[in-house]
Amino acid sequence: MTKLRSWLLLSVLLMLLGCATVPITGRSQLSIIKNSELIPMSFQQYQEILKTNELSENKNKIALIKKVGFKIQKAVEAYLKKEGQSEVLDxxxxxxxxxxxxxxxxxxxPGGKVAFYSGILPVCQGEQGVAVVMGHxxxxxxxxxxxxxxSQGMITNGLLASLSLATQNQSALTRDILLQSLGVGTQMGILxxxxxxxxxxxxMGLVFMAIAGYNPEAAPKFWKRMAEISNGPEVPEWVSTHPSNERRIEDIKKHLPEALAYYEKK
Ligand SMILES: [Zn+2]
Known part of the structure; x- marks a missing residue:
């Protein structure tokens, strides 16, 4: 068997073995690593990031982030419970x-560890905008x-044979793939x-914010403000990983009725 054929066979096998379903959209996705393996690594990285960054001391702003975060958390929990998918939150x-x-x-x-940078707050312009970002x-x-x-990164990096790396010790490569996969790394180039x-x-974010009691119509407005920043001289990190453009805003508007149904039920 050629290398390519065996690689293809392996990929197909993995897709059959390691698949999960995304809530709300129902899309099937590759998942060759378990959350019970990934989440502890994520927690370790989160602690590391908190240690190496300056945490805000602005009581009002901290309270806002925690308030919105808690409300969206409750919305996610309620949604998944209703759909019989609470195991997603294990x-x-x-x-x-x-x-x-x-x-x-x-x-x-992964595992619900959220960080906001104070620089995004002026774009949020208050609680509704924070809810847009938090939901997303x-x-x-x-x-x-x-x-x-x-999972995709591990396949392309041929790490399959050494999947145990992920659980035993975090090799530099595993850590890099993790950070890249999560989009939180800055040094190694943002994916x-x-x-x-x-x-x-x-x-999904629209639905979560709506269940939490926030009007999802705040979302297209927020992304419009993001688009304005993107046109400025300095394109910040989050903007480069979250390009805001006409198409994105149009797609969000298309999904508004689905989310508004949850909002109006309140
Ligand atoms: Zn995003």
Whole structure:
């Protein structure tokens, strides 16, 4: 058998063995690593990032991040419970922190570890905007986009034979793939979230914010402000991984009725 054929066979086998389904969208995704393996690594990285960054001391802003985070968390829990998908949250330990940094950035690592950078708050313009970003970032974690990218990364890096690396000691390579997969690394070059993952996180985020009691119509407005920043002289990190353009805003508008149905039920 040629190398290519055996690689293809292996890939097909893996797709059959290691698949998961994304909540809300129902998309099938590659998942050759378990959350019970990935999440502890994620927690370790999160602690490391908190240690090496300056945490905000602004009580009002911290309270805002924690308030919105908690509301979206409750919305996600309620949604998944209703859908019989609560196992998605196994091993989650939610945490919401605000890092004092001008960078326009925010992310949620696997297991519900959220960080906002103070630089994104002026773009959020208050609680509604924070809810847009929070819903979107948490959606990436609920959809397990990090795990999917890591699964793909492991295949392309031929790490299959040494999957145990992921559980035993975190080799530099595993850590790099993890950080790249999560899109939180800065040193090794940011891997852009794919259009597919962005669209999915947008759609799911709208539903989560709506269930949490926030009007999802705030989302297209937020992304419009993001688009304005992108046209400025300095394109911040989060903007380069979250390109805002007409198409994104149009797609969000298309999914508004689905989310509004949840909002109006309140
Ligand atoms: Zn995103």
């Amino acid at each position: 091993d989650f330990k939610w945490e919401f922190n605000l890092i004092e940094d001008k960078t326009v950035n925010a992310w949620c690592m 970032e948490i959606a990436h974690a609920i959809a397990n986009h990090g795990r999917e990218r890591m 852009k979230f794919s259009r597919k993952h962005e669209g999915e996180a947008d759609r």
